[in-house]
Amino acid sequence: MEREKDPRAYDPAVIEPKWQQRWEESGLHNADIDPSRPKHYALTMLPYPSGELHIGHWYAIAPSDAQARFMRMRGHNVLFPMGFDAFGLPAENAAIKRNIHPKTWTFANIDRMHGQLRRMGTMIDWRREMISAHPEYYRWTQWFFLQFFVNDLAYRKKAAVDWCPSCNTTLAREQVIGDDRHCERCGTPVVRKELAQWFFRTTQYAEELLDFSKIDWPERVETLQSRWIGRSEGASLVFRTETGEPIEVFTTRPDTIWGATFLVLAPEHALVSKLTSADRKEEVEAYVTAAVRQSDLQREATDKEKTGVFTGGYAINPANGERIPVWTADYVLPGYGTGAIMAVPAHDQRDFEFARRFDLEIKPVIVPDGGAEGALPVAGDQMVEASTERGPMFDSGPLTGTPAGEAFARSVAWLEEKGAGKKSVNFRLRDWLVSRQRYWGAPIPIVYCPEHGAVPVPEDQLPVLLPDDVEWLPTGESPLKLHATWKNTTCPVCGGAAERETDTMDTFMCSSWYHLRYLSPHYDGGPFDPAEYRYWMPVDTYTGGIEHATMHLIYTRFFHKACRDIGVVQDDEPMLKLRNQGIILGEDSEKMSKSRGNVVAPDELVDRYGADTVRAYLMFCARWDFGGPWNGRGIEGTARWLRRVWSLFTEESEGGTPATPATPATPATPANTVIDRLRRKVHQTLKQVTRDLDQFQFNTVVAALMELQNELSQSRNDGAVGTPAWREAHEIYVKMLAPVAPHVADELWEKLGGEGSIHVQPWPEVDEKAASVEEVTLVVQVNGKLRDRITVPVGIADDEARKIALESEGSRRFLEGKEVRQVIVVPGRLVNIVVS
């Protein structure tokens, strides 16, 4: 049964579309170059067009939008753009499953999401939208690839790569996660495959990527990136086989070289077959074959017993000339360092386990306990585990006795002198594998000519268009391989028959530079208009999920630095300040998913409460950087608050009797007390809201506004309505509300008779004098326990405060018969009386 609505009641269904339309018509959100104002580029991670926005998108976008609106009111020229990361596998899966073309599916989803983003009341400048699957965009993605290619930052090599059997494609190392090494997208454990693939030289930037001094990013992200990059200082040492063949190893402990009693090569190491003696051949080959075939899951399980075989070959330890056996074992990884190690079982746990298993010599060369008085190494055959701490060198020829602090440097210097090694730094970071054996991505702009090899597609032939007329194989393999008219082409160099690269680019390539395309999404003289770049870049605040810490956020930094060195961009970093939001879970505290049925649909909430309420609740419901489970009932409180705010400012004439200052008044009259209180609270709140919006602390912004609303209701009952202070409170309140609940704020601003949109009004200034208090509550403690609260004038002398505290009723009871030992006065706060 539909009841009649009170026309004066708060009705978001009426005011929200009204204001969205007005903002659009007036071009309120258009951000254009304006040298007269400081610019502010507020970027939030763009969504993948999966179908519709879920509450998690809102949680990410709405507070970011509020922050951007706040910056605009503070006088900045704010760019807040939005786009779509539109290439990727889900589109292709939909195509295979439901027989819809990925393009159709993707662009239909984008259409739908446009509507949702508008409904949210965001300040997006839609003129600047970019869609990565649009030829106008990927033309430049391909252009960047070519820049990397000609500058030797892109290369092709055959390598064992991670392959997702479900997605039918290779993955970058960053996209393989978890202890079972599964695909980041679909969860299927990956397998190894030997393939020729394109890589970017991210490792060239490993050192610089560790430098966060120019950016303000969460420590958590810096830590994650640092660990991912994994810098190790050590030495690169050269052992030689008996035939003089060098075997290079990397070690972080060159000071233990006298204890290197064998070498271990990864099964993939090129020297394995060369070194293997005739009698060991069969066994070694069997082991290598098995190891290579093994899945990474089996191979990298740390708890399994070490395996390996002796190659029959020997090498010379350059430190002591000893002849030591060379083994091959799968605990040595082919991709890190040189794929070969010197094994020092006495001082490395892995080598120790291996030595014990195969009865190899364990020779301690470091004094234990950091070289404590009288300490001597335990004999190798007595050891129960490796001794990994630092200590003076022992049994190490001329270096015996070198103290721990100098051991590293002196060992390296000594080895260097002998031409057996040098100091070196190793990184865990690998080059970025960008090839994907998928259709729905930006084609790699390379042509293979039997004569000229890999030839870049000339710039003027970009974009290499993704053909629409493709047929899907039931296996899910990329249809580009089967598209003869597309695949067969001519060599740009000789004009002879040639074939296109059928792989496409990792979508992280597309998202590495989207922030640059927003600057001029239709510019065709380059990836972006340099004038726009000069004005807007770098990004001032970047918001998004922490899950991208070691993927997108490393790629985009690498990308930018590489482009800087090529000369395409300036600046060392693309994004100055990063803030992460947490994840909103379902009401059952589990990750939201359709299969669990715990997905919260924002559209339904907007229908019921309005976008302003949903926005405000998302800011209020949790610490933004933490996130947490959704609470469907909690939103009622935010809805109530906005209704109260509405009636507070629309029904004010029905309030109590105006407390006109004309009332014959001494400073102590109730009327003035009400006014002072009101102004104090207003300006204190303004101070807090300003600070908290600045710091992305959205929950306390809403809490402070709720508190002030309570206070204003009280003041209204006390007769503040009609006074200048009330008018001021009204105005400031609506302005503070504007970033949080933009529609209702503009409506209330209009009702108040404000000029133009609330959203371009200057942010109010704090009246420090009004915010300050004349009287403070002095807390009186006895032995640290609260005993009394006394109202005293602000700025009271310490002596005076002390006196009042000692005489206060509350404290006296606890002082009787006691000796006062000490009195601590914290000005304006408390007095603590210490008694025996």
Add this chain to the structure above:
RNA sequence: GCGAAAGUGGCGGAAUUGGUAUACGCGCUAGACUUAGGAUCUAGUCCCGAGAAAUCGGGUUAGGGGUUCGAGUCCCCUCUUUCGCACCA
């Protein structure tokens, strides 16, 4: 195993950075207005004890210890949770 972050009412969470712990909201309790209420308004709501009540006393920020006049905040130990990495030489 290593690394990081975090533990505050029934719940989400505040606490000006060492100075009144539990702001704000949800939920709950009672009342008012209502034909009705998943609307609105008012009051109460950390725990224990005393009191008819106003109040008064004691305790409390995962647990234990320490520094300090004073600790949710700093230090040490233990436990729990979440996240990341995981044979990286």
